[in-house]
Amino acid sequence: MGKWKILHNLLACVSILLILYALIKNYVIDPGAVEFLSHKTGLKRELNLPVWLKVMYVHVAFSCIAMASGLLNFSTRIFKKSRKFHRINGYVYIVSVLLVVLTSGYMAPYATGGKISSIGFNLINMIWPLITITALIQIKKNRIIRHRNWMIRSYAFCFTNMVIHLITTLFHQGFGLMYATSYTIGVYGSIVLLLIIPDIIIRTIGQSREVANSA
Ligand code: HEM
Numbered sequence: 001m002g003k004w005k006i007l008h009n010l011l012a013c014v015s016i017l018l019i020l021y022a023l024i025k026n027y028v029i030d031p032g033a034v035e036f037l038s039h040k041t042g043l044k045r046e047l048n049l050p051v052w053l054k055v056m057y058v059h060v061a062f063s064c065i066a067m068a069s070g071l072l073n074f075s076t077r078i079f080k081k082s083r084k085f086h087r088i089n090g091y092v093y094i095v096s097v098l099l100v101v102l103t104s105g106y107m108a109p110y111a112t113g114g115k116i117s118s119i120g121f122n123l124i125n126m127i128w129p130l131i132t133i134t135a136l137i138q139i140k141k142n143r144i145i146r147h148r149n150w151m152i153r154s155y156a157f158c159f160t161n162m163v164i165h166l167i168t169t170l171f172h173q174g175f176g177l178m179y180a181t182s183y184t185i186g187v188y189g190s191i192v193l194l195l196i197i198p199d200i201i202i203r204t205i206g207q208s209r210e211v212a213n214s215a
Contacts, residue, residue: 003205008074015071018162019064026060039112039179047110059103063158066096070155090136097132097154101125113184120187127191128157153198163190 026033033056040047069092072078079086104125111117135150164186171182 004076007201007205008076011074012071015067015158018159019067022060022064022161026056036112039183040110041180042114043110044114045109052107052110055103055106059100059107062096062099062103063161066093066100067158069093069096070151070158073151074155094132094136097128097157101129111183111187113180113187117180117184117187120184120191124157124160124187124191127195128154131157149198149202152202153195156194156198160190160194163193 030036031053033053037047037049069089073086073089073093101124104121108118108121108125111121131150132154135147135154138150139147164183167186167189168179168182171177171185172179175182177185
């Protein structure tokens, strides 16, 4: 099994689990986001809960669509079967990314951890679309490997929420820091990790055209 195939299988497991977790946690177990909102203390702006929740539902829905469509487009088997599907699904991914970022823009001012966290989120709101559009520009110029690499960089940001929560848990429960402080560390930690890890992956799979030839 080639490196690309192993990576894709691993990605599929993590992404599918994450999609299921996001849907069940936010629409079934805790639709009022009671647990998450309990950590918001001393908000500078008053949060309009019904609106915030609706925006959060849209945010989670398009996050899941982005994760699913992105995953499908990394499949060489599907790519070989239908380029048209890859192209349409690619635009579904881009629109979903833009909607995640748009909804994030509404939620960012109320972020746990205050202004510093908000700035971190708004940084991601700029970085993620930029990286995604770069991937689109590369394929418009017919540069397949560069397109693949920029898509790997873009897809990494689908794991923003997961990485933020992992880092928050580590600092809050592991090192005993306050929740809000741990969350802010999570926001910035996720930016650093999600910019570094894809490049390690890209270096590991190399510059081969394996993506177009295998699996
Ligand atoms: C693509 C995968 C993503 C999923 C599944 C996801 C999911 C969620 C969920 C469930 C929440 C509610 C609070 C929580 O339980 O964490 C949330 C909040 C939020 N998300 Fe996302 N998200 C994703 C990506 C992003 C990205 C890329 C951004 C861009 C900056 C973003 C920005 C925000 C903001 C600003 C909040 C509010 C945070 C707060 O109030 O402290 N999310 N997200």
